Amino acid sequence: MNHKRTCVQLAVDIAKKMVDNFGDEIKVDMDIMISGAILIDVGKLLEYEMIDGKLSTSSYGKMVRHPFSGVAIAARFDLPPEVQHIIGTHSKEGDLGKRTVESIIVHHADFVSFEPFKA
């Protein structure tokens, strides 16, 4: 949860600083960005399962990583495509496509708040 909290907070701080410094040169939809930042890992609800008190990757999660299952969940609840885009592109799966400004910010906030802690 600390990673998730930090990711959202960093995204907000980055977006504010970008708008402060670049003014009209950049537009950030804060509602879309915050919604996406909160939901980027919602697909992990399907990617992992608890068996005998131990967390492990589910059989579904071995086939469908959380960026994809997250988009499916967001679509099921009719969330805007801009939010679905952030969920689907926040991770390495988004590296080959073009990210929106909001997704670029969330992507970096996400990685900077977990990469330093990887074993």
Ligand SMILES: [Fe+2]
């Ligand atoms: Fe993720």
